[in-house]
Amino acid sequence: MAIVAIIGRPNVGKSTLFNRLTQSRRAIVDDLPGVTRDRLYADVEWQGRHFFLMDTAGIMSDARDGVEAEVQEQVKLAINESDLVVLLCDVRSGLHPEEKEIVREIRRVEKPLIVAVNKVDGPRQEELVGEFYELGVEEVIPLSAIHGHGVEDLLDRIVDKLPIRKEPPVDLSIQDNTDIIRMAVVGRPNVGKSQFVNCLLGMPRMVVSDMPGTTRDAVDVELEYKRRRFVLVDTAGIRRRARIKEKLEKICVVKSLESIDKSDIAVILIDATEGPTDQDLHIGGYIQRRYKGCIIGVNKWDLIQSDKREAHRVIEDVRRRFQFLPFAPVVPMSALTGQNVRKVLKLALEVFDQYSTRIGTGVLNRVFRSILEKHHPPQRGGRPLKFYYVTQPSTRPPTFVLFCNRPDDIHFSYERYLVNQFRSAFQLSQSPVRLIFRGRSGGVAEEA
Numbered sequence: 001m002a003i004v005a006i007i008g009r010p011n012v013g014k015s016t017l018f019n020r021l022t023q024s025r026r027a028i029v030d031d032l033p034g035v036t037r038d039r040l041y042a043d044v045e046w047q048g049r050h051f052f053l054m055d056t057a058g059i060m061s062d063a064r065d066g067v068e069a070e071v072q073e074q075v076k077l078a079i080n081e082s083d084l085v086v087l088l089c090d091v092r093s094g095l096h097p098e099e100k101e102i103v104r105e106i107r108r109v110e111k112p113l114i115v116a117v118n119k120v121d122g123p124r125q126e127e128l129v130g131e132f133y134e135l136g137v138e139e140v141i142p143l144s145a146i147h148g149h150g151v152e153d154l155l156d157r158i159v160d161k162l163p164i165r166k167e168p169p170v171d172l173s174i175q176d177n178t179d180i181i182r183m184a185v186v187g188r189p190n191v192g193k194s195q196f197v198n199c200l201l202g203m204p205r206m207v208v209s210d211m212p213g214t215t216r217d218a219v220d221v222e223l224e225y226k227r228r229r230f231v232l233v234d235t236a237g238i239r240r241r242a243r244i245k246e247k248l249e250k251i252c253v254v255k256s257l258e259s260i261d262k263s264d265i266a267v268i269l270i271d272a273t274e275g276p277t278d279q280d281l282h283i284g285g286y287i288q289r290r291y292k293g294c295i296i297g298v299n300k301w302d303l304i305q306s307d308k309r310e311a312h313r314v315i316e317d318v319r320r321r322f323q324f325l326p327f328a329p330v331v332p333m334s335a336l337t338g339q340n341v342r343k344v345l346k347l348a349l350e351v352f353d354q355y356s357t358r359i360g361t362g363v364l365n366r367v368f369r370s371i372l373e374k375h376h377p378p379q380r381g382g383r384p385l386k387f388y389y390v391t392q393p394s395t396r397p398p399t400f401v402l403f404c405n406r407p408d409d410i411h412f413s414y415e416r417y418l419v420n421q422f423r424s425a426f427q428l429s430q431s432p433v434r435l436i437f438r439g440r441s442g443g444v445a446e447e448a
């Protein structure tokens with residue numbers, strides 16, 4: 001999915017605009033359940049196009065007096081990592097030299113740009129918008145993030161200008177029946193992603209080859225383990241970003257989401273010395289919603305393992321906070337010493353094989369009958385809930401369609417029961433399972 005970043009000087013109204021855009025009447029915004037108050041991004045649909053909108057509030061600090069305007073590293077990075085940049089200016093403070101610098105930087109890296117001018121609350125400010133054409137763009141969009149004027153125009157322009165990615169839609173690339181295991185290594189800055197990747201690539205007897213990416217600068221790396229082929233997606237990005245450490249949390253997390261989309265299995269690294277953070281849970285929530293296989297690597301284990309009690313506490317804490325991913329194995333590991341690094345690959349193979357499971361329709365329905373008999377579907381409002389049959393239309397993730405009389409009336413606790421029963425009956429304990437409830441007339445409801 002394309003990433004759109006709102007860039008601008010402090011106080012121009014980036015957060016206000018972010019909130020406006022995501023609350024606009026017609027926009028469909030898919031927010032993660034509230035694991036964190038500090039929102040990183042929203043998954044926005046406008047006119048049938050989807051994109052990630054990155055909230056970059058606070059990313060730019062005030063330029064110091066007397067120091068020549070210069071685009072800060074964070075801002076450069078945000079520009080680099082996005083597919084389209086909205087430069088937000090403030091009509092009340094007028095055009096600022098830093099904004100010219102930002103435009104130069106955006107041109108240099110050839111990203112599509114939209115200039116929007118905020119705080120145009122009335123006709124008096126409208127007269128002042130002309131100044132911003134000095135930035136050398138064809139169009140400047142006046143808006144008021146507070147009042148909402150111009151905000152839908154901006155959304156229209158964003159979807160007009162969104163580059164069409166060459167990569168195939170996610171679902172297709174993953175269901176292509178090749179047995180290459182696409183793996184993403186994700187996590188917060190500094191957790192050890194590049195160390196982990198380097199460790200993997202440097203292992204004895206590991207066959208490694210670089211594959212030029214089809215999109216932008218992404219380079220995937222292919223490796224072979226136990227005669228199975230893995231692709232580590234976006235590896236170049238992981239290794240390149242290793243230099244810059246500060247304030248990159250948001251960008252790092254949004255990039256992680258993008259890599260998750262391209263993979264079958266996400267290895268999420270947690271820093272053992274810090275334990276899971278809100279951002280980690282945020283990434284985990286995304287993995288869950290995308291029905292990806294997942295391995296939770298508790299990295300930097302070497303730093304805590306001598307303290308047995310602490311080590312135990314950390315693992316318990318990870319399991320508890322990630323209980324919404326009950327199928328994800330938790331592995332203590334050290335990318336520095338190599339401890340358990342191969343084990344991650346071994347687990348990835350297991351997870352992947354479960355993730356690719358197909359069950360024959362006959363067996364599936366026999367087992368389903370016995371699951372229903374063990375625990376009858378509860379009645380709702382005195383009306384019985386009846387299931388007719390089940391099919392598995394696809395795998396990766398294993399997806400089951402359950403035909404029934406009233407698909408909208410299924411209680412989530414019964415859904416959970418069914419998911420758990422499917423997991424244990426078909427050896428899917430390490431894979432997400434997707435159930436889709438469908439009425440005979442075609443009504444659909446879904447559950448994780």
Ligand SMILES: Nc1nc2c(ncn2[C@@H]2O[C@H](COP(=O)(O)OP(=O)(O)OP(=O)(O)O)[C@@H](O)[C@H]2O)c(=O)[nH]1
Nearest residue numbers: 010011012013014015016057058119144145146147
């Ligand atoms: N008059 C007016 N004020 C606005 C408008 N949009 C935002 N503001 C105000 O501008 C101030 C800064 O808004 P924020 O959204 O916090 O700005 P930001 O760019 O996210 O700021 P940083 O976090 O410093 O990067 C707040 O006091 C807002 O209420 C607008 O359309 N009109």
Ligand SMILES: Nc1nc2c(ncn2[C@@H]2O[C@H](COP(=O)(O)OP(=O)(O)OP(=O)(O)O)[C@@H](O)[C@H]2O)c(=O)[nH]1
Nearest residue numbers: 189190191192193194195241242299300334335336
């Ligand atoms: N003790 C210890 N240190 C580690 C381990 N893994 C990584 N580190 C150190 O943690 C720091 C960050 O590691 P990186 O691999 O650069 O982390 P990253 O997640 O790629 O960071 P970003 O590029 O900022 O996203 C480096 O100093 C590593 O040497 C580990 O298992 N144990």
